[in-house]
Amino acid sequence: MLACCGAALLCLALWTPAAHAYPMYNDGFGTGCFTCHDGFSGGPQHPLHAMHTSKFGITECNLCHSNGPGSTPVRTYTSGSGGGFGCVGCHGNDYGETSSSNGLAKASGYGLRQVHANNGVTVCATCHKPGLLGARNPFPAILPESVKPPYYKAPFSNLRNPCASSEEDSTFDVNLVGLDNDGNGFSDWPADATCSEPTTTTTTTSTTTTTLPVACGLAPAGGCVAADGGQLMVSEKASGKEKLKVGLTKLHSAVTQSTFGDPVTGGTSYAICVYDASDTLRDEISVARPGDSCGTPPKPCWSLISTKGYKYADKTNSADGISKMTLLGGDAGKGKIAVGGKNNASAGQTSLPTGIAALLQSSTHATVQILTVDAGCFTVTVTQVKKADGATFIATAP
Numbered sequence: 001m002l003a004c005c006g007a008a009l010l011c012l013a014l015w016t017p018a019a020h021a022y023p024m025y026n027d028g029f030g031t032g033c034f035t036c037h038d039g040f041s042g043g044p045q046h047p048l049h050a051m052h053t054s055k056f057g058i059t060e061c062n063l064c065h066s067n068g069p070g071s072t073p074v075r076t077y078t079s080g081s082g083g084g085f086g087c088v089g090c091h092g093n094d095y096g097e098t099s100s101s102n103g104l105a106k107a108s109g110y111g112l113r114q115v116h117a118n119n120g121v122t123v124c125a126t127c128h129k130p131g132l133l134g135a136r137n138p139f140p141a142i143l144p145e146s147v148k149p150p151y152y153k154a155p156f157s158n159l160r161n162p163c164a165s166s167e168e169d170s171t172f173d174v175n176l177v178g179l180d181n182d183g184n185g186f187s188d189w190p191a192d193a194t195c196s197e198p199t200t201t202t203t204t205t206s207t208t209t210t211t212l213p214v215a216c217g218l219a220p221a222g223g224c225v226a227a228d229g230g231q232l233m234v235s236e237k238a239s240g241k242e243k244l245k246v247g248l249t250k251l252h253s254a255v256t257q258s259t260f261g262d263p264v265t266g267g268t269s270y271a272i273c274v275y276d277a278s279d280t281l282r283d284e285i286s287v288a289r290p291g292d293s294c295g296t297p298p299k300p301c302w303s304l305i306s307t308k309g310y311k312y313a314d315k316t317n318s319a320d321g322i323s324k325m326t327l328l329g330g331d332a333g334k335g336k337i338a339v340g341g342k343n344n345a346s347a348g349q350t351s352l353p354t355g356i357a358a359l360l361q362s363s364t365h366a367t368v369q370i371l372t373v374d375a376g377c378f379t380v381t382v383t384q385v386k387k388a389d390g391a392t393f394i395a396t397a398p
């Protein structure tokens with residue numbers, strides 16, 4: 001998400017390139033990546049920082065920092081022991097080049113700079129020219145998206161496949177795709193032709209229909225069926241064993257099976273969206289598995305609840321950590337929705353987004369919405385906050 005792009009572009013137009021500016025996230029003199037992406041400033045409580053360290057399973061702070069947790073400046077091209085590559089460990093690749101700043105072997109962000117050029121940010125080319133800053137002359141061909149950046153392996157992060165949106169997608173940006181690592185204008189499989197379909201042990205589907213995921217809006221959607229009761233529980237006290245529970249009860253109006261779409265024989269996918277007290281999107285979960293099979297032996301993930309609704313069960317928690325969903329219609333005041341999800345790191349199940357409790361710390365209420373790609377949407381605002389200490393968030397409605 002861009003924090004202040006318009007203003008930053010203005011600053012850049014007035015700013016004369018000086019040495020030691022962009023090599024840093026923030027050089028202390030008002031220049032660096034943060035002029036356009038300020039979400040790391042201030043550290044772990046801030047959205048972009050929290051997203052990086054939790055979603056990508058980072059435990060070594062020196063992946064970015066140079067001398068332990070919180071040390072500044074944070075450099076884009078190098079970092080301390082345990083890491084070494086800085087931001088380009090993920091946002092770049094190894095082209096066999098050497099840093100002009102410290103003489104060490106480094107990765108380089110050719111693809112990232114191309115993303116910026118594609119988005120009209122041309123200032124990068126004023127310093128990054130062939131033969132300068134350790135770059136080769138002429139520039140090497142940009143490595144395709146399928147080539148892993150240096151940090152896409154253990155023990156650095158849980159990222160493995162630069163073509164897999166399921167691994168890379170941020171929990172709070174608007175889209176459901178990850179990085180355009182090679183800057184060719186397309187992110188991940190299937191959009192980027194240099195990518196092949198990510199294979200994961202949990203892909204058990206044999207259907208060939210394309211499933212369109214549904215994305216959460218930046219702010220809560222209007223016109224959804226409201227719930228008069230509900231709860232949100234995000235428990236992240238135990239790392240690797242995070243839990244999520246969402247409940248919407250007493251759906252205000254009458255709800256039929258078709259208000260939930262049809263994930264059994266149709267193509268309905270779902271999103272679960274969590275907003276904080278200022279209506280900022282803090283968590284986005286996607287369950288886009290209509291007609292899919294789950295578990296061993298494979299069974300349909302979705303099944304009917306008579307003619308009233310649907311239920312979802314996945315023991316591997318592979319769709320953003322969700323293990324079960326119950327969507328039950330009924331007369332006004334009777335319908336309800338329940339969603340449960342968890343991580344179980346010891347079984348390799350880590351897809352439930354984390355860092356959410358920190359993003360909801362001290363929030364005085366929260367709004368949860370369940371969206372469908374082709375049918376109704378549902379909303380609840382939980383106002384009775386029982387806990388919001390940064391590790392756990394529990395709130396209920398009314």
Ligand code: HEC
Pocket residue numbers: 001002005008009012022025032033034035036037076087091112115116119121178179180181
């Ligand atoms: C002049 C403003 C500006 C500056 C300075 C800037 N960026 Fe960006 N950045 C953008 C724009 C515009 C986009 C494209 C829109 C988006 O993805 O939000 C972008 C996108 C990105 C992305 C997403 C790439 C993708 O594949 O989706 C990353 C990562 C990023 N920038 C990192 C950096 C880093 C690291 C620096 C510092 C070396 C930096 N940016 C400096 C404006 C800027």
Ligand code: HEC
Pocket residue numbers: 025026034040041042043044049052053058059060061062063064065069070071072073074
């Ligand atoms: C993905 C890169 C990255 C990782 C990994 C990372 N940080 Fe940071 N961190 C940053 C950036 C960038 C800043 C902002 C620095 C600045 O504003 O100059 C920052 C700032 C901070 C700050 C605030 C420092 C200040 O003076 O404002 C703290 C504290 C912090 N990080 C702690 C941590 C801890 C603890 C870890 C390990 C669990 C960690 N960071 C891992 C990138 C990272």
Ligand code: HEC
Pocket residue numbers: 017018019020021022023076077088091092098099100101102106107108109110112113116121123124125126127128133134
């Ligand atoms: C004022 C000159 C300057 C500008 C403008 C500039 N950079 Fe840099 N950048 C540097 C220097 C110096 C380094 C450190 C290179 C080294 O020693 O390896 C660097 C390093 C980087 C790195 C890490 C390693 C590498 O060589 O790729 C990335 C990524 C990067 N810059 C991206 C950007 C992006 C994106 C922009 C435009 C938003 C940009 N830079 C604009 C000077 C600049």
Ligand code: HEC
Pocket residue numbers: 001002025033037048052056058063064074075076086087088089090091151156157159167168169170171173177178179
């Ligand atoms: C462990 C790998 C990793 C490291 C290290 C890392 N990033 Fe990222 N970063 C990612 C991934 C993956 C995304 C993808 C988000 C998406 O598109 O959904 C991302 C997203 C971003 C974005 C958001 C772009 C947007 O507008 O959507 C910015 C800005 C960014 N990173 C900057 C940085 C900076 C600055 C550093 C170094 C301080 C850094 N990153 C280090 C993996 C990493």
